Amino acid sequence: xxxxxxxxxxxxxxxxxxxxxxxxxxxxxxxxxxxxxxxxxxxxxxxxxxxxxxxxxxxxxxxxxxxxxxxxxxxxxxxxxxxxxxxxxxxxxxxxxxxxxxxxxxxxxxxxxxxxxxxxxxxxxxxxxxxxxxxxxxxxxxxxxxxxxxxxxxxxxxxxxxxxxxxxxxxxxxxxxxxxxxxxxxxxxxxxxxxxxxxxxxxxxxxxxxxxxxxxxxxxxxxxxxxxxxxxxxxxxxxxxxxxxxxxxxxxxxxxxxxxxxxxxxxxxxxxxxxxxxxxxxxxxxxxxxxxxxxxxxxxxxxxxxxxxxxxxxxxxxxxxxxxxxxxxxx
Ligand code: FAQ
Numbered sequence: 001x002x003x004x005x006x007x008x009x010x011x012x013x014x015x016x017x018x019x020x021x022x023x024x025x026x027x028x029x030x031x032x033x034x035x036x037x038x039x040x041x042x043x044x045x046x047x048x049x050x051x052x053x054x055x056x057x058x059x060x061x062x063x064x065x066x067x068x069x070x071x072x073x074x075x076x077x078x079x080x081x082x083x084x085x086x087x088x089x090x091x092x093x094x095x096x097x098x099x100x101x102x103x104x105x106x107x108x109x110x111x112x113x114x115x116x117x118x119x120x121x122x123x124x125x126x127x128x129x130x131x132x133x134x135x136x137x138x139x140x141x142x143x144x145x146x147x148x149x150x151x152x153x154x155x156x157x158x159x160x161x162x163x164x165x166x167x168x169x170x171x172x173x174x175x176x177x178x179x180x181x182x183x184x185x186x187x188x189x190x191x192x193x194x195x196x197x198x199x200x201x202x203x204x205x206x207x208x209x210x211x212x213x214x215x216x217x218x219x220x221x222x223x224x225x226x227x228x229x230x231x232x233x234x235x236x237x238x239x240x241x242x243x244x245x246x247x248x249x250x251x252x253x254x255x256x257x258x259x260x261x262x263x264x265x266x267x268x269x270x271x272x273x274x275x276x277x278x279x280x281x282x283x284x285x286x287x288x289x290x291x292x293x294x295x296x297x298x299x300x301x302x303x304x305x306x307x308x309x310x311x312x313x314x315x316x317x318x319x320x321x322x323x324x325x326x327x328x329x330x331x
Contacts, residue, residue, distance in 0.1 A: 032233055037163040040106040048232055051225065052162050053107045055234065057114050060100035061125035064118070065299050067093045069133040070142060078136060085182055086139060092175045099172065103164040119304040127285060128215050130293030137190055137197075137204035143183015144257075145205070145212040145250070151176045152246040153216060156236035165234075184253065191258045198258075205254070206262040213277065214285045216243040222282075241274075248275040 013021060024043025031038055038044055067090050074090065077083035101111045117123040128146055133139070154173050160166040190201035217223055217239040229235040237245075247266060254261050265278030287293060 032161060032231075035159075035161075035233060037166065038161055039163045047228075049107050051229060051232070052165065052234065053104055053109050054225075055229070056100055056104040056107070056165055057109065057117075058124045058126075060097045060104060060114065061118050061123050062129065063093045063097035063100060065125045065303060066129045066146075067097075068299055068302055069129055069131070069295075070139060072133050073136060073139055076136070077139075082139075082186075089143070089179050089182065092179065096168075096172045096175070099168040100165075103162075103168045106164045115307060119300065119307055121291065121300050124289070125299075126215055127288040127293065128211050129299060130288050130295045131207070131211050132295055135200050135204060137187065137200040138208070140183050140186030140190060140201060141204035141208040143179050143181075144187055144253070145183070145208045146215070147176050147179040147183060148249065148253075149212045149215045149246055151180060152249065153242055156242075157234075159233070159236060161233035184257070187257050187259065201257075202259050205259050209262050210280055213243055213246070213280055214282075216240075216246065218282065218285070244274045244276065247277045251275065 021043075025045065027042070028038065028044055028048070031042070038048075070086060070093075071090050074083060074086050077086050101114060104114060105111055114123065118125070128149075133142070151173060154169055154176065158166055158169045158173060160169065187201045187205070190197040192198075217226075220226060220238045220240045223239050226235060226238050230238070248268070250261060251266060263278045265276065267276050268274075269276050288296065291297070
């Protein structure tokens with residue numbers, strides 16, 4: 001397995017340390033080859049820890065920044081029922097962020113540091129959350145397409161080799177399934193409504209389709225991390241493989257919605273047995289990743305404001321914890 005050759009034991013270590021490192025590497029290689037789980041206190045290669053921290057922290061940031069496009073519509077939801085469903089969904093995303101920050105913390109990075117990186121604009125989060133939500137139908141399109149893509153990408157992550165990440169993903173995926181259903185239902189209702197409502201739903205699907213396909217990451221031949229992450233059983237499938245599966249799922253569901261996908265090149269390739277789609281604008285993707293998407297600066301700015309406005313809550317929680325600890329010590 002590739003992972004077994006990547007970590008050479010550093011020469012400057014003492015013989016005892018070298019022996020410990022070699023034993024740790026052997027244990028790690030066995031766990032990976034048995035498709036079992038690495039836990040926080042287990043020995044792991046520095047590069048494995050680094051790639052997990054990279055992926056999990058980006059994922060956590062995506063959930064937190066991902067609250068903004070939908071939170072933007074809570075006050076404008078068309079009914080009390082829709083408002084409470086949307087509020088619950090946005091709260092779920094906050095919960096997902098917290099599970100994931102906790103999983104990342106087990107790798108030795110503090111949550112404060114991750115948050116500082118995010119609000120300093122130094123951390124990545126999913127490209128998808130840099131697009132604006134301009135109509136109510138966007139709540140449907142986000143639930144159906146964005147949460148749909150998230151599920152497709154994240155169900156295999158439930159089997160990720162790092163225990164805390166895999167376990168967090170199990171709970172997250174259950175909630176994402178509900179999110180996708182609620183998005184589908186919003187679009188279905190609009191699609192069966194007036195001609196203007198149906199058009200609003202179609203317009204939202206047209207705008208969110210390509211960005212949701214790009215959520216799966218760059219094409220495989222331009223994905224520097226995939227090979228190693230797959231060798232370590234973090235990722236189970238390549239970016240293109242998951243993107244193709246997602247297209248296949250959407251093709252079926254869009255028929256039920258009575259809408260269309262804005263891609264005339266979708267087809268099932270009988271030879272490869274894979275769904276194919278039309279070209280995506282990877283320059284746009286790169287621009288968004290470079291911070292030049294439609295909403296990048298607004299998203300980070302709002303997060304910074306929220307963090308600063310929430311300082312008193314954090315201070316109060318610390319003061320309360322201190323007081324409780326003093327009480328317990330005095331008892
Ligand atoms: N956006 O070599 P690869 C959600 C970066 S949660 C931004 O292929 P990898 C729930 C990548 O980080 C959505 N950056 O990388 C929700 C790397 O940069 P780096 C988030 C992207 O890690 C719904 C570089 O490009 N989901 O939606 C993107 O092997 C509604 C090269 O790429 C996750 O994070 C992108 N789309 O594969 C919440 C799932 N794609 O770090 C609210 C977990 C790639 O070298 C509302 N993550 N990059 O500087 C993963 O599965 C993987 O990390 C991938 C990328 C597949 C995203």
